[in-house]
Amino acid sequence: MRFDIAHLGLFTYSNRDEAGELMPRNKTTVTSHDVARLAGVSQASVSRAFTPGSSLSPEKREKILKAADQLDYIPNSIASSLNTARTNTVALVIGDIDNPFYVRVQRAFMTALQNRGYQTLTFTVEPEASPDEAIRRVLRFRVDGIILTAAQLSTRTASLCEDRGIPLVLFNRYIPGLELPVVRCDNFGGGKLMGQTLYAAGARTFSVLKGDPLGTTSKDRVEGFQMSLLEQGIRSEAIETLEAGSTYDGAFAAMEARYPSAEDLPDAIFGVNDIMAMAACDWIRHRLGKAIPADVLVAGFDNIPEGGRIAYGLTTLEQPIDAMVTEALELLDDELNEEPRSSIPTERIVPSSLVWRDTVPRP
Amino acid sequence: MRFDIAHLGLFTYSNRDEAGELMPRNKTTVTSHDVARLAGVSQASVSRAFTPGSSLSPEKREKILKAADQLDYIPNSIASSLNTARTNTVALVIGDIDNPFYVRVQRAFMTALQNRGYQTLTFTVEPEASPDEAIRRVLRFRVDGIILTAAQLSTRTASLCEDRGIPLVLFNRYIPGLELPVVRCDNFGGGKLMGQTLYAAGARTFSVLKGDPLGTTSKDRVEGFQMSLLEQGIRSEAIETLEAGSTYDGAFAAMEARYPSAEDLPDAIFGVNDIMAMAACDWIRHRLGKAIPADVLVAGFDNIPEGGRIAYGLTTLEQPIDAMVTEALELLDDELNEEPRSSIPTERIVPSSLVWRDTVPRP
DNA sequence: CTGAAAGCGCTTACAG
DNA sequence: CTGAAAGCGCTTACAG
Numbered sequence: 001m002r003f004d005i006a007h008l009g010l011f012t013y014s015n016r017d018e019a020g021e022l023m024p025r026n027k028t029t030v031t032s033h034d035v036a037r038l039a040g041v042s043q044a045s046v047s048r049a050f051t052p053g054s055s056l057s058p059e060k061r062e063k064i065l066k067a068a069d070q071l072d073y074i075p076n077s078i079a080s081s082l083n084t085a086r087t088n089t090v091a092l093v094i095g096d097i098d099n100p101f102y103v104r105v106q107r108a109f110m111t112a113l114q115n116r117g118y119q120t121l122t123f124t125v126e127p128e129a130s131p132d133e134a135i136r137r138v139l140r141f142r143v144d145g146i147i148l149t150a151a152q153l154s155t156r157t158a159s160l161c162e163d164r165g166i167p168l169v170l171f172n173r174y175i176p177g178l179e180l181p182v183v184r185c186d187n188f189g190g191g192k193l194m195g196q197t198l199y200a201a202g203a204r205t206f207s208v209l210k211g212d213p214l215g216t217t218s219k220d221r222v223e224g225f226q227m228s229l230l231e232q233g234i235r236s237e238a239i240e241t242l243e244a245g246s247t248y249d250g251a252f253a254a255m256e257a258r259y260p261s262a263e264d265l266p267d268a269i270f271g272v273n274d275i276m277a278m279a280a281c282d283w284i285r286h287r288l289g290k291a292i293p294a295d296v297l298v299a300g301f302d303n304i305p306e307g308g309r310i311a312y313g314l315t316t317l318e319q320p321i322d323a324m325v326t327e328a329l330e331l332l333d334d335e336l337n338e339e340p341r342s343s344i345p346t347e348r349i350v351p352s353s354l355v356w357r358d359t360v361p362r363p
Numbered sequence: 364m365r366f367d368i369a370h371l372g373l374f375t376y377s378n379r380d381e382a383g384e385l386m387p388r389n390k391t392t393v394t395s396h397d398v399a400r401l402a403g404v405s406q407a408s409v410s411r412a413f414t415p416g417s418s419l420s421p422e423k424r425e426k427i428l429k430a431a432d433q434l435d436y437i438p439n440s441i442a443s444s445l446n447t448a449r450t451n452t453v454a455l456v457i458g459d460i461d462n463p464f465y466v467r468v469q470r471a472f473m474t475a476l477q478n479r480g481y482q483t484l485t486f487t488v489e490p491e492a493s494p495d496e497a498i499r500r501v502l503r504f505r506v507d508g509i510i511l512t513a514a515q516l517s518t519r520t521a522s523l524c525e526d527r528g529i530p531l532v533l534f535n536r537y538i539p540g541l542e543l544p545v546v547r548c549d550n551f552g553g554g555k556l557m558g559q560t561l562y563a564a565g566a567r568t569f570s571v572l573k574g575d576p577l578g579t580t581s582k583d584r585v586e587g588f589q590m591s592l593l594e595q596g597i598r599s600e601a602i603e604t605l606e607a608g609s610t611y612d613g614a615f616a617a618m619e620a621r622y623p624s625a626e627d628l629p630d631a632i633f634g635v636n637d638i639m640a641m642a643a644c645d646w647i648r649h650r651l652g653k654a655i656p657a658d659v660l661v662a663g664f665d666n667i668p669e670g671g672r673i674a675y676g677l678t679t680l681e682q683p684i685d686a687m688v689t690e691a692l693e694l695l696d697d698e699l700n701e702e703p704r705s706s707i708p709t710e711r712i713v714p715s716s717l718v719w720r721d722t723v724p725r726p
Numbered sequence: 727c728t729g730a731a732a733g734c735g736c737t738t739a740c741a742g
Numbered sequence: 743c744t745g746a747a748a749g750c751g752c753t754t755a756c757a758g
Contacts, residue, residue, distance in 0.1 A: 029751090043729090047753060060728085074503050076503070076752065077503045078450065079752035079753085082750090082753090083733080120484070163435065282672060286673045286674060310649045394735055394736085395736065396735080407745060411743095413736095417738090423744085438735090446737040447737070447750085
């Protein structure tokens with residue numbers, strides 16, 4: 001039988017009585033006072049029972065926990081946040097949710113954050129929308145920290161966070177002029193590596209599917225790619241560049257516009273991310289009827305599982321998500337715990353490595 | 364020049380002084396009291412200025428807003444939640460984040476919720492983990508409502524929510540024995556329709572790639588499919604059923620195990636969701652070297668964009684995400700605003716429609 | 727170890 | 743329309 005708590009001044013009756021008539025819904029919340037009364041202790045002790053590390057005799061804790069269980073007491077973290085100025089919540093602002101890579105990034109963050117005792121407040125920023133708006137909403141909510149990925153941010157908003165002591169960590173993206181801690185893949189180095197790889201595979205004319213023109217990620221990859229080819233003696237006219245907007249559809253459209261027929265095709269196509277490379281593969285195989293790698297080489301960046309499937313067999317550069325997420329959370333932790341930030345903003349750069357598959361055969 | 368707020372008793376200095384020395388970081392938060400002092404009004408008026416619909420003279424509001432802007436004041440929603448017992452946050456519990464369909468569902472909910480002034484607290488439930496645990500975490504946080512998709516839930520946890528007056532809406536999933544509002548696709552009807560379609564296309568032997576055995580979604584689709592075929596006179600031995608776990612990899616492995624060579628292939632394969640159907644396509648085309656639809660028919664369910672790409676051209680059943688999300692939010696709203704819940708738990712069933720593409724040609 | 731008390735930053739009757 | 747005051751449900755010095 002359920003413990004009778006009527007004498008505690010709470011109302012408890014279920015939604016419907018025996019006859020099936022509607023009864024007012026019980027919305028009374030059980031507070032620490034109720035538990036205290038039932039356990040015969042002070043409210044402060046109840047609070048202590050739910051605060052790891054606070055001093056409380058084992059017997060008392062036991063008794064309190066039992067009473068709490070009896071009443072289905074769940075501590076109100078809103079109230080506790082008001083005291084501690086800690087919400088145990090981290091905001092994750094994601095720009096490019098259409099890219100499976102960022103879906104995986106999101107998941108990795110959520111899992112890792114959960115394991116560290118944080119909730120995740122996810123914000124997606126629609127392509128047209130400004131992340132500044134998102135950040136302001138985030139700030140009302142008093143999150144403990146913010147992780148920003150694939151999105152722009154104004155200087156003013158960044159300092160808004162800084163003024164409030166809310167750490168901001170950039171993921172795979174840096175903002176020129178803002179001294180913010182960053183974790184990112186070595187995009188420039190990856191681009192270079194891909195240039196060398198494609199050159200070594202025999203390609204002499206190239207096309208690059210570029211991503212978000214506002215993001216540094218695409219820009220760095222493209223620049224690294226171009227530089228390594230230039231170093232090999234390729235003339236810049238032999239490296240074509242296509243705006244493809246980071247998406248499958250954007251890349252598909254770009255391919256359609258630039259390569260309506262197979263004659264114009266270059267020796268190799270570098271998709272600055274995997275989904276764009278996959279779009280190129282689809283266009284080449286299914287519309288142009290050409291073979292990869294026999295007629296054209298195609299390579300991507302990210303190593304999303306979709307590209308590894310047998311239908312694509314995409315040769316690409318790996319971005320080690322888990323390692324990057326771990327680094328990012330470490331930086332966030334540093335920010336959370338160190339009062340004055342060290343003067344040099346931290347930048348952690350994770351290398352990317354080549355994943356050989358079918359669209360560029362291993363030499 | 365920035366307004367001087369030193370006399371307000373706040374500390375404001377930047378991180379580093381002129382010499383570049385570290386200074387204590389300013390973590391002082393500006394509160395409604397600070398704004399009140401600056402504007403020369405009561406703290407209550409400041410609160411009113413930020414509460415739509417509360418009575419306040421336009422001039423006073425103006426003055427307050429100006430002062431707030433000057434101080435970079437952002438109201439603390441934690442404090443306000445403590446009063447109103449409303450967090451303006453909805454929890455979204457998602458089970459199957461590996462399925463692009465649910466990624467889209469998540470996005471649709473986040474956008475819609477955002478437009479209605481809610482934050483979204485997303486919880487992913489890892490395959491092994493229990494959603495009950497997730498819900499308990501959610502409850503500490505005092506969310507206003509919960510949307511549960513692709514995950515199981517115990518009766519005890521459901522009543523925990525009910526006791527607290529926190530509405531729970533099930534998305535594309537119902538829990539036998541629990542009277543909870545539900546929005547779902549007509550999975551059974553869709554399954555039936557697909558059975559008829561494949562039969563009409565000439566198929567007489569079938570294989571079904573089944574999803575999560577614990578979920579009702581897969582179960583209903585399979586049952587509808589089987590029933591319609593039985594009605595057409597197909598014997599049950601001609602309808603094979605494969606456990607494929609709702610994922611691409613699971614379906615690929617199931618195909619590999621059951622159809623190591625092309626001889627055994629049935630006339631038609633029904634993937635209970637699109638990614639499983641896509642896995643079947645990949646296996647058949649790239650491993651078995653057979654053609655679709657010439658050698659086998661393949662169909663899916665969901666109509667994710669990936670299946671519509673030229674590489675697949677998957678014939679499938681559409682699940683209208685936006686309509687379903689809208690319905691779900693309507694139900695949630697009803698629950699949020701109606702004190703006593705209407706006695707019959709609401710169930711909204713959205714029909715699915717056939718999307719003709721290449722893997723099953725239109726008759 | 728434990729309780730009484732102040733306080734976190736708001737909202738909202740209650741009087742004017 | 744507006745202010746003083748109580749209170750939301752906790753945490754945390756402060757004394758014992």
